[in-house]
Amino acid sequence: MAKPDPEELVRLVEAFPGPSVEADGPDRGGPTEAAEIGRVDELLDGAYGALTRRWYPELRRRAAAHADGDCLRERVLEHVEAVPSFRLSDGPTALTERREALAEAAALTDEVREIAEWYGTLRSRLEGDRASLTRAERLLHDFGYALAHVLFLGASSPGAVVRRLRLAYRSVGVRIDETASEGGIEETTFTCPYRNVAAGRCGERWVCHEKLDRVDDGYVSYLAERGISYQRPRGCAGSEQCRSTVARDGPARWWPKTPPAAVGADP
Known part of the structure; x- marks a missing residue:
């Protein structure tokens, strides 16, 4: 799989299925949805909020800078690898309660699943392969x-x-x-x-x-x-x-x- 060119990388980043910074406010989708998102963030130990509010805006900035020739692809990949995360295992040992928390979060919003799928695509495209x-x-x-x-x-x-x-x-x-x-x-x-x-x-x-x-x-x-x-x-x-x-x-x-x-x- 070939590495994406800068413009394609911007498109991949902009396809983020989570909320934008502008939309991710206390009134996003009304009080019910805001409460659900708050619960998702609680279930995922703050990883959801950190990802959508801080990590993703910086990713957009780096992708845009890369497209302008002002940022190395390596710096974009470095940030992608530093994504806020929610551990589901301790080495080979499954953390059952945390997996149950992820299941509950995924039941509250499809974004939990969609963000994971988007992240997998983004990371695999950035890393590329020998070919x-x-x-x-x-x-x-x-x-x-x-x-x-x-x-x-x-x-x-x-x-x-x-x-x-x-x-x-x-x-x-x-x-x-x-x-x-x-x-x-x-x-x-x-x-x-x-x-x-x-x-x-x-x-x-x-x-x-x-x-x-x-x-x-x-x-x-x-x-x-x-x-x-x-x-x-x-x-x-x-x-x-x-x-x-x-x-x-x-x-x-x-x-x-x-x-x-x-x-x-x-x-």
Whole structure:
């Protein structure tokens, strides 16, 4: 599936099935509907309100800026991945009461289901796949994938993987600033020397995040096949540093990534 062009991305974003900021007021649809929406937000621990009132307007802003050439696609994807969420599982363990809450919310308004479907489409289109890359990007991805077979040989845990990953970072001049390990998640904070390469011609971080990170995508593909989730850096906006995480890839479920029907929570 090819990545959307900027204009198509704007259309995808504008197809949001939830309320607009203008419509999402206390009188939206009358007191009955407002009460129902309030109940939905309560059931979903505030995720619904945070998504519609704060996250979505910022998504619209970034999509418009991307269409104008003022925002990297990576920054849009970064925001999409940071969507307010409502957990439905703790790793592989289903959280029954929370799934029941999702079912009740979905029974109150179709928007709960529709937003999940819209989000799934948006995220899959933004992430694309190998076939959506340019020839140069595919070469970088495939180089990273091939290199991963050597770099991560014998590494089967997040701790082992992150040690190899930090070695790879250092080998290309990346400075490791801070490391942390908590709850099975290995985090690395670093400073990349390539963030401003060709910034005057292509924009800040364009070479780093739009092109060179395709090598990291090769790592992501390799590790995902082996049950390891490598969250490579995204736009790293507002900071000179970038962060990446490595963790065991588990079947975590959360709304809106997981629609109600996928966890038996359809009304």
